[in-house]
Amino acid sequence: MNCGQVRKYLPLYIDSDLPDEKACEIEKHLAGCEKCRVEMDKYIRIKEALGGLEETPLPDGYEERLEKKMDTEKEARPLLKWITAIVVAASMFLGAHIADSGSVRDKRIVKFMPSVTSKARSNDNTITERSEAKKHTPQYSEKDKGGTRSSIIKKHSKRPTLFDKMFTTNLPDARDDSKASEGNDIEEQKEDDKKDSVKDDNNTTNGTDSKKESETDNVKDNAKYAVTPHFSLYGFKSEEGNNDSTMEKTLKKYGAVILNTSEKDGNEVITVKVDKDKEDELLSELGIDADKVDRDSEDNLKIIIGSDKDE
Amino acid sequence: MDTDAFQEIIQKYAGKVYNTCRRLIAGYDAEDVSQEVFIKIYKNMNKFKGNSNISTWIYKITVNTCREYWRKNSRHVKMLELKEDIIEQDSNIDDGIINKEIKKYISEALLSMDMNKRAVVVLRDINGLSYEEISKILGIPIGTVKSRIARGREYIKKFLEDRELL
Numbered sequence: 001m002n003c004g005q006v007r008k009y010l011p012l013y014i015d016s017d018l019p020d021e022k023a024c025e026i027e028k029h030l031a032g033c034e035k036c037r038v039e040m041d042k043y044i045r046i047k048e049a050l051g052g053l054e055e056t057p058l059p060d061g062y063e064e065r066l067e068k069k070m071d072t073e074k075e076a077r078p079l080l081k082w083i084t085a086i087v088v089a090a091s092m093f094l095g096a097h098i099a100d101s102g103s104v105r106d107k108r109i110v111k112f113m114p115s116v117t118s119k120a121r122s123n124d125n126t127i128t129e130r131s132e133a134k135k136h137t138p139q140y141s142e143k144d145k146g147g148t149r150s151s152i153i154k155k156h157s158k159r160p161t162l163f164d165k166m167f168t169t170n171l172p173d174a175r176d177d178s179k180a181s182e183g184n185d186i187e188e189q190k191e192d193d194k195k196d197s198v199k200d201d202n203n204t205t206n207g208t209d210s211k212k213e214s215e216t217d218n219v220k221d222n223a224k225y226a227v228t229p230h231f232s233l234y235g236f237k238s239e240e241g242n243n244d245s246t247m248e249k250t251l252k253k254y255g256a257v258i259l260n261t262s263e264k265d266g267n268e269v270i271t272v273k274v275d276k277d278k279e280d281e282l283l284s285e286l287g288i289d290a291d292k293v294d295r296d297s298e299d300n301l302k303i304i305i306g307s308d309k310d311e
Numbered sequence: 312m313d314t315d316a317f318q319e320i321i322q323k324y325a326g327k328v329y330n331t332c333r334r335l336i337a338g339y340d341a342e343d344v345s346q347e348v349f350i351k352i353y354k355n356m357n358k359f360k361g362n363s364n365i366s367t368w369i370y371k372i373t374v375n376t377c378r379e380y381w382r383k384n385s386r387h388v389k390m391l392e393l394k395e396d397i398i399e400q401d402s403n404i405d406d407g408i409i410n411k412e413i414k415k416y417i418s419e420a421l422l423s424m425d426m427n428k429r430a431v432v433v434l435r436d437i438n439g440l441s442y443e444e445i446s447k448i449l450g451i452p453i454g455t456v457k458s459r460i461a462r463g464r465e466y467i468k469k470f471l472e473d474r475e476l477l
Contacts, residue, residue, distance in 0.1 A: 011461035011464040012457055015460075017457075043464055045477065049414050050437055050467075053417070053418070053437055056330060056333060062329070065346065073354070283379075284375075293382060
């Protein structure tokens with residue numbers, strides 16, 4: 001072992017918790033290296049100094065003040081139960097209302113779904129014709145917004161973000177409709193998407209982003225998300241069984257509003273607006289480590305998913 | 312909840328919880344934060360299933376409450392003013408072995424490092440907990456505990472070296 005390797009282990013060596021073999025190597029080195037011994041002494045002094053920081057006695061009247069707070073807490077609890085009951089009842093009412101309006105929307109969207117299915121079943125010539133025609137229509141026409149919504153989602157996401165999972169859906173009805181020829185449809189849609197993405201690259205207003213994303217597209221994932229409902233905010237159950245649906249429900253429970261989702265250093269950053277007095281409970285229920293939470297300039301929460309800043 | 316049992320918890324852990332809070336959040340509001348810890352314990356006592364040691368559970372609540380406090384307040388806190396209290400107390404403890412200056416700056420070093428490292432150093436070197444206990448309290452692997460302790464100690468060493476105290 002050289003000095004660099006030994007010094008890397010010194011902060012833990014002083015705890016006598018290294019494997020015997022490693023500890024022996026370090027001891028051999030220390031026996032012949034004064035500089036490393038000096039380094040080790042520094043760590044020992046630090047450890048001793050930390051251990052020597054004595055406990056401070058509790059401030060006078062600490063327990064009495066705690067008792068008062070506990071009494072206040074006990075008095076507040078019955079009131080809190082009533083408030084919780086009212087909030088739960090209101091949530092159930094709103095939930096039923098949203099689910100109802102969701103079913104109306106489903107029916108409306110289902111109208112265009114046969115066209116998606118027929119597109120998937122169509123042959124190459126038909127695809128070319130449609131795409132040629134598309135060249136002469138505005139890129140964000142109503143038809144495109146509705147009729148090819150799922151393919152737009154597929155094309156423009158290298159992987160689904162949490163935002164996508166919360167606000168995009170392929171309806172169960174539509175899925176059932178194409179179930180009979182599901183395997184073929186996937187393959188045909190993949191081909192269709194490839195052709196569309198080539199044409200769209202020439203046509204799109206944000207061509208750079210689109211091209212970049214198309215390049216990183218994972219066709220397999222696209223096909224998967226084309227047939228798998230992954231939306232649960234309004235009551236559709238996630239088939240992937242991931243935790244996002246739990247997170248969505250929790251966000252909804254605390255009235256949190258998602259303002260933005262972005263990606264930074266490979267992590268997903270979700271900017272959320274939520275009442276100050278609900279922040280603690282929300283984060284606690286989400287199991288979000290405090291160090292994975294930041295704030296933007298307007299004091300909204302920025303939740304960083306999939307990171308450990310310190311690692 | 313059984314009031315006697317809760318009183319016993321307060322008697323046994325109040326000092327530890329208060330002092331841990333004092334180290335983790337610079338002494339500022341340590342009383343309020345530690346009392347909040349006990350209110351949380353009281354409210355959640357029925358959720359404690361005994362799967363872990365009760366001290367692990369209490370430390371877990373303590374660290375999480377301090378983290379939350381720190382996240383909300385560290386930006387607004389005038390650190391220099393707050394540190395005076397805790398640093399002054401530490402430098403007055405003279406056991407004849409450890410240099411007073413080192414103690415004073417060690418407290419400052421602790422407060423200036425990030426909460427992840429601070430938590431493991433406080434739990435290990437001040438509270439004397441094992442790697443395994445810390446791992447359970449923070450919900451991180453033992454390997455991560457070790458690496459954070461190593462980095463925390465390296466940070467303090469550099470902090471003191473920069474001030475020519477080591």
